[in-house]
Amino acid sequence: EVQLLESGGGLVQPGGSLRLSCGASGFTFSGYAMSWVRQAPGKGLEWVSAISGSSGSTYYGDSVKGRFTISRDNSKNTLYLQMNRLRAEDTAVYYCAKLNSEGNNWWFAFDIWGQGTMVTVSS
Amino acid sequence: DIVMTQSPDSLAVSLGERASINCKSSQSVLYSSNNKNYLAWYQQKPGQPPKLLIYWASTRESGVPDRFSGSGSGTDFTLTISSLQAEDVAVYYCQQYYNTPPTFGPGTTVDIK
Numbered sequence: 001e002v003q004l005l006e007s008g009g010g011l012v013q014p015g016g017s018l019r020l021s022c023g024a025s026g027f028t029f030s031g032y033a034m035s036w037v038r039q040a041p042g043k044g045l046e047w048v049s050a051i052s053g054s055s056g057s058t059y060y061g062d063s064v065k066g067r068f069t070i071s072r073d074n075s076k077n078t079l080y081l082q083m084n085r086l087r088a089e090d091t092a093v094y095y096c097a098k099l100n101s102e103g104n105n106w107w108f109a110f111d112i113w114g115q116g117t118m119v120t121v122s123s
Numbered sequence: 124d125i126v127m128t129q130s131p132d133s134l135a136v137s138l139g140e141r142a143s144i145n146c147k148s149s150q151s152v153l154y155s156s157n158n159k160n161y162l163a164w165y166q167q168k169p170g171q172p173p174k175l176l177i178y179w180a181s182t183r184e185s186g187v188p189d190r191f192s193g194s195g196s197g198t199d200f201t202l203t204i205s206s207l208q209a210e211d212v213a214v215y216y217c218q219q220y221y222n223t224p225p226t227f228g229p230g231t232t233v234d235i236k
Contacts, residue, residue, distance in 0.1 A: 037173075044216065044227055044228075044229050044230050045165075045173065045216055045218075045230075046227070047225045047226070047227075059223055059224075061224050062224070095172050095173075100163075100175070100178055107161065107220050108220035108223065108225035109161075109163040109175065109178045109218070109220050109225075110163075110165075110173070110175060111175045111178075111184065113172035113173055113174070114172060115171075115172055116172055
């Protein structure tokens with residue numbers, strides 16, 4: 001069964017840091033681009049970041065560029081999101097998602113989602 | 124960034140009746156070189172992550188019931204639930220992936236009348 005499981009969320013003070021992890025199983029992790037998408041409480045969906053299967057390419061939304069870093073360890077089937085200089089507006093459920101693909105082509109549609117991990121930025 | 128809008132914000136439909144949700148993009152998401160619309164639809168039930176229903180505007184994801192269908196091209200799209208079931212109560216989002224950043228619509232809540 002294809003599965004994504006996020007961890008690492010919690011309460012952090014403004015200006016602090018947190019690292020999220022997403023463990024993947026049930027598919028060849030290294031063969032797929034992956035992404036983080038967040039959802040503030042009671043709000044809609046916001047794309048955060050993405051990384052290619054080989055880690056050769058990374059992408060960021062403007063609201064997190066320069067503060068967040070996406071990475072992956074294909075030997076551990078794990079995706080990461082290092083979040084620095086956190087702000088109150090970063091409070092959200094963070095979902096790990098697999099990007100839809102066909103052969104060597106992939107695009108920013110998200111076909112598998114984890115259950116999410118909650119990040120709360122508050123003093 | 125491409126701005127996605129949805130209408131209505133919410134709708135209530137009787138069981139077995141048709142539900143339609145509209146989505147509009149601020150610019151065309153039709154890629155002329157392959158004639159594909161870079162538009163997806165997701166369903167999110169309370170307390171759950173989103174689930175991909177439709178991609179390429181009209182291609183149903185594996186395992187999605189055929190009562191869900193997507194249509195439209197360019198800037199105007201529609202998600203139709205042909206016969207609403209109780210388990211379809213959810214928020215539905217459209218999303219464009221023509222440009223980076225990918226952007227989502229604000230969501231449409233579907234409930235039972």
